[in-house]
Amino acid sequence: IMLLAYIAALIVLHRTRFGRNVYALGGSVATARLMGVPIARTTIAIYAIGGGLAGLAGIVYSIYTSAGYSLATVGVELDAIAAVVIGGTLLTGGSGYVAGTFFGILIMGLIQTYIVFDGTLSSWWTKIVIGGLLFAFIMLQKALGWATTKGRRPGNASATRS
Missing domain, CATH: 1.10.287 (Helix Hairpins)
Incomplete structure (x- = not known):
């Protein structure tokens, strides 16, 4: 399905x-x-x-x-949002791909499988790691968005140099 x-x-x-x-x-x-x-x-x-x-x-x-x-399934919302963001969809909207979300799901599945089957860490560590990844990807999106808007400003000399 x-x-x-x-x-x-x-x-x-x-x-x-x-x-x-x-x-x-x-x-x-x-x-x-x-x-x-x-x-x-x-x-x-x-x-x-x-x-x-x-x-x-x-x-x-x-x-x-x-x-x-x-x-x-309370708490699965974080996993769903994290999979989409890790897959490359912007939280601001308008950009994202279904294939990227699929790879985000695979990455999260690997992380959860490793932490649970390792046995040395509590299963709560999966939420902590996924939350950390989500935070990192959101910060990366913000940084990339800031860098691209800075480069597109009309008065920016570095963007107009040949």
């Missing part, structure tokens, strides 16, 4: 008008409006798809664990 959702997201986000609308809306609502993107319809569709996928994930998890405990 995950593989089907991944392939569908890859195709929809990178090959359809709806996918381009999603990226435009993520970049800037004002810019998307100027481009003629139907803001309300796209936003509602994004939330509907997200809700449907969250419901599907809940059903799959309930089947997997043979239980319906609603608090079983």
Whole structure:
């Protein structure tokens, strides 16, 4: 099911008008409006798809664990956000790829597997390491964003030298 959702997201986000609308809306609502993107319809569709996928994930998890405990996945939000950010998606929006998120998931899985199977560290260390990685990637995004905006300033002499 995950593989089907991944392939569908890859195709929809990178090959359809709806996918381009999603990226435009993520970049800037004002810019998307100027481009003629139907803001309300796209936003509602994004939330509907997200809700449907969250419901599907809940059903799959309930089947997997043979239980319906609603608090079983409390704290997984950090893992989801970290996987997306580690995969290269900007928190400011408008930039990111499904394949990058997939590699972010793989990196997090490797970290969690190593810490849990090593046996010398508590499982809480996975949250600490993932939180540290998330912080590092957010700082890296901020630094890169700051460096690129500094280089694009009209009065910046270093950007105009040949």
